[in-house]
Amino acid sequence: MFVSMCLASTRNMLIPRLIQLRVLQPRFLVPIAYSTHSKDCPANKRKVCPGAGGLKKKGAKGGKGGKGGVKGGGVCEGIRRGAVHDSADGGDRKSTSGLLRAIKPGKVRMGLIPEEWFLFFKPMTGVTGPYIFMIVLGNYLVSKEKFIMEHEYYLGLSIGVVLYLVITRFGDLVGKTLDKGVDAIAYEFHRLRQEDLDLQKKIVEAAKLAKWRAEGQKELMDAKKENIAMQLEAVYRERLNMVYQTVRGRMEYHVRKHKIYNRIHQRWMVQWILAEVKKAITPELKKKAIASAIEELNSIAAKMKK
Template identity: 35%
Template sequence: MLSRLVIISASALKGSGPLGAGLVQASRSLHTSSQSLAPVPPLPEKGGKVRHGIFPEEIFQLLYPKTGVTGPYMLGTGLLVYMLSKEIYVINHETLAAASIGAVIIYGVKKFGPSVAAFADKLNEDKVAKAQEVKDVAMASLTQAIEDEKKEQWRAEGRSILFDAKRNNVAMLLETNHRERLHMVTNEVKRRLDYQVALQDLHRRMAQEHMINWVEKSVIGSITPQQEKESIAKCITDLKALAKNTQAKATA
């Protein structure tokens, strides 16, 4: 709103001499100057210390080194006497009305100010407590979200380890199946080779038995009855001689 007033009254200020030109130039500098990036200090929760309800303490502290303790009061009294003596300010019925209204306002502030201030402070504390509660809930939620995100990142990092373990398990299963099949093939080949060896042994044994039977039949068929009788007689004679020798050795 102030910028609009400055723009509207710019033409009027240009024709008013050096003062108008200076104000226009100042307004332009305010509108065209770059914004300061310095941090804005926080506003104080409570106002500065005052004396007599309206006079800031800084004024007294500023005048003390030059005028002493009574300097600010003498300066105020002198200004008041000067304004009254020169009739800069004329006391009339409005002054009495203003004094009456000021007295009522001062009385109201002194009487009801602490209770109103306590009520306002309570409202402010309730608002601050609600805002703090909302902030705490938001902080807790964000903290939990951060923890969940860290856990998910940890799981994502461990996913590679899990995949490596699964790859190793699959490789072990494939190796186990390969070895089982090799073992099965080895057993099958061994069984067939054992079958061939057993078959060759059977053929050899059957050939030997056939040869033995043929030789026995040939020998038995070549012996005449007379040779058989002589062989039996000779065996009997040999047995008798062996019996005599045995008896002689026993008696000796």
């Protein structure tokens, strides 16, 4: 009876809190109990979560800066700060957005009763208080016939025993198998995401390289402009030298031509003068000239003898 009652109450409490987590296979939905507290959970009325594994000491100051209370955190603290998920590279990464799935469920006693319920009774009734409360409550419900033990009770009791045996015997094996499948799928997603990130990084690096090359193209264009300017200057000087040599050759040609003309004119003038002089000399004039020359030679010879 008590086990059936606990199963029914636990079922009524957990069913509204189930979150259907889709694990890639369209027909394979794994319901995961989101480890949180209900609105009327006593843990929400306390400054320190009972799931932290201890209670706040008397006289200790709480709050963010206080040294009292329990260090660390339980389920509530893990949910408030954000659950930690295992990454594909073996490390842990912290997520802080959206609904987070706890890696492991909260601690329970007797297979289904949350640890927080026992910690709630501990400061008021001690360690045995929760067990006494369950016995008294069960006795009251059965004795007052508030809880009717019909055939469904024994069916539920049998199912509970079978489930307990299955969970204790094969729970770890099934959990590890499912975790391996989930890890493989998560790793595949992470691998695809990492490949996409690597591809995007390569694209970014290629864009940076293209940008750097574009900046180099600007410098290259400046160098080409300077090279073209130097080539134009060289061609200009070459053509200027060619013009200079051409003009100089023409000037030298005209100078040589003028000298040749003068030489030819001089030669013609000398020839003309000689021809005219020869024409002007008569035979009588030749005789007189010869006679005067002989006399001068004789006079010179006489002077030399003296």
